[in-house]
Amino acid sequence: MSVTDRIIVAFEGDGSGVEELSWGQRDIWMAMVRQRNWLPVGGWKPLPAGTTVEDVADELRYLMSRYQTMRTRLCFDAEGRPRQVVSDSGEIALEIVDADDDADLDVFAEALKDRYQDTDYDFVNEWPVRMAVIRHRGVPTHMVVIMCHLVTDGLGGLVMLNEVGVRETAPVNGMQPLEQARWQRSPAGQRQNEAALRYWEGILRKVPPRRFTDSVDKRAPRHWRGEFSSPALRLAVQAIAERTKVGSSPVLLAVFAVALARTNGINPVVIRPMVSNRFRPGLADVVSMVAQYGLCALDVAEVTFDEVLERARRATMAVYKRAYYDPAQLAELVERIAAERGPEFDVGCYFNDRRIEDRQAVPGPVPTPERIHAALPDSAFVWTTQQDVPFERLIVHFDDVPDALRAIIFMDTHFVSPAEGEALLRGMEAVAVEAAFDPAVPTRIAPQPVHA
Structure with a gap:
């Protein structure tokens, strides 16, 4: 696979300058450093019949001109700390790649996407997007787009997709990262950060120091990724949400908490x-990285699932309020507490509900017990990746897929064994099915001794 041609696309847009990273940018940057990966996002799509290379070049020009984060690169000070550098104009190459006459074009597009993702990214000199048109027998058939995660989070990506689809020309909404960084340094921003850090410290000093027990099956390669697709879990979460009148995201959080406690005790x-x-x-419609991980502690011992759900519902209010902070200062806080509480202390358990449609009411009748149980045989789990490049100790993403809920687990097998990882996701299904129609179902978790 080789590039046949490159079209140079000139662009020009509003806004330029050099600033500290915003909190959201700094958070994802620190994750990139931990995981030794530039965390590319994107994919490929078939092009409508009649699309020309010039049409795709116009789309790239639109994206680069409209969104400051598409025109953002990094510079580094003498100590290696990154800063955002936003340009108001420049040029970028659109690559043209010709597929063989007998190529499977979807497979070809997937391979080009993988090549873009697997090629190292130059944060200083390279624009944060790689785009190509695939031609087959001279006709454009597919577009491949890969962006650095510094450009935006998932909801910002949806804003971008919606706007590029209609070629929105109204002024760009939202506080851009240059302005975000300035606000975050302001007295108001510092008050927000200090309140968040106090909240985190209050929890971290009280909870058990360990998130995980010792893994009994440490593997090489060490870091694993798996996927679990479950129609029954989707239906059961919907049934619980309908029964309790609580949103499906707190329901999923409560299910995750009970299943995790059952798995590791x-x-x-x-x-x-x-x-x-x-x-x-100022952040509702901004195309930038503003999402951050919060923190909550849920006591799930010797209560019903519905009580855990009520605790999760209440906890999420505080979590949302205190999930906007300087991640570098948070890392310093965690390091300080870890030094006091011992080497086993960690906060490496992440929950990311990326669903869009299923956070709302699912259309159609409320699932029946018979329908949920009939869906159980359709659940499927598979390990997809084993590598030595690190993931976090445990992170689970949840996505919309047709007629199912998909959970993607990334884990360090030195803390979570492969058997425990699979048991966690299958355990979520079991918890949700048990609680779908029974408000009195117990968690079956024993209380733990008080930890210093």
């Missing part, structure tokens, strides 16, 4: 849920 369960932060002034 540690209570309270300490989880870092992803928070969009888009309810904050």
Whole structure:
């Protein structure tokens, strides 16, 4: 696979300058450093019949001109600390790649996407997007787009997709990262950060120091990724939400907490849920990285599932309020507490509900017990990746897929064994099915001794 041609696309847009990273940018940057990966996002799509290379070049020009984060690169000070550099104009190459006459074009597009993702990214000199048109027998058939995660989080990506689809020309909404960084340094921003850090410290000093027991099956390669697709879990979460009149995201958080405690026996369960932060002034429609992980501790011992759900519902209010902070200062706080509480202390348990449609009411009748149980044989789990490049100790993403709920687990097998990882996701299904129609179902978690 080789590039046949490159079209140079010139662009020009509003806004330029050099600033500290915003909190959201710094958070994802620190994750990139931990995981030794530039965390590319994107994919490929078939092009409508009649699309020309010039049409795709116009789309790339639109994206680069409209969104400051598409025109953002990094510079580094003498100590290696990054800063955002926003340009108001420049040029970028659109690559043209010709597929062989007998190529499977979807497979070809997937391979080009993988090549873009697997090629190292130059944060200083490279624009944060790689785009190509695939031609077959001279006709454009597919477009491949890969962006650095510094550009935006998932909800910002949806804003971008909606706007590019209609070629929105109204002024760009939202506080851009240059302005975000300035606000975050302001007295108001510092008050928000200090309140968040006090909240985190109050929890971290009280909870058990360990998130995980010792893994009994440490593997090489060490870091594993798996996927669990469950129609029954989707239906059961919907049934619980309907029965309790609580949103499906707190329901899923409660299910996760109970399943995790059943898997590793540690209570309270300490989880870092992803928070969009888009309810904050100026952030609702901004195309940038503003989501950050919050923190909550849920006591799930000797209570019913519905009581855990009520605790999760109440906890999420505080989580949302205190999930906007300087991640560098948070890392310093965690390091300081870890030094006091011992080497086993960690906060590496992440929960990311990325669903869009299923956070709302699912259309159609409320699932019946018969329908949920009939769906159980259709659940499927598979390990997809084993690598030595690190993931976090445990992170689970949840996505919309047709007629099912998909959970993607990333884990360090030195802390979570492969058997425990699979048991956690299958355990979520079991918890949800048990609680779908029974408000009195117990968690079956024993209380834990008080930890210093």
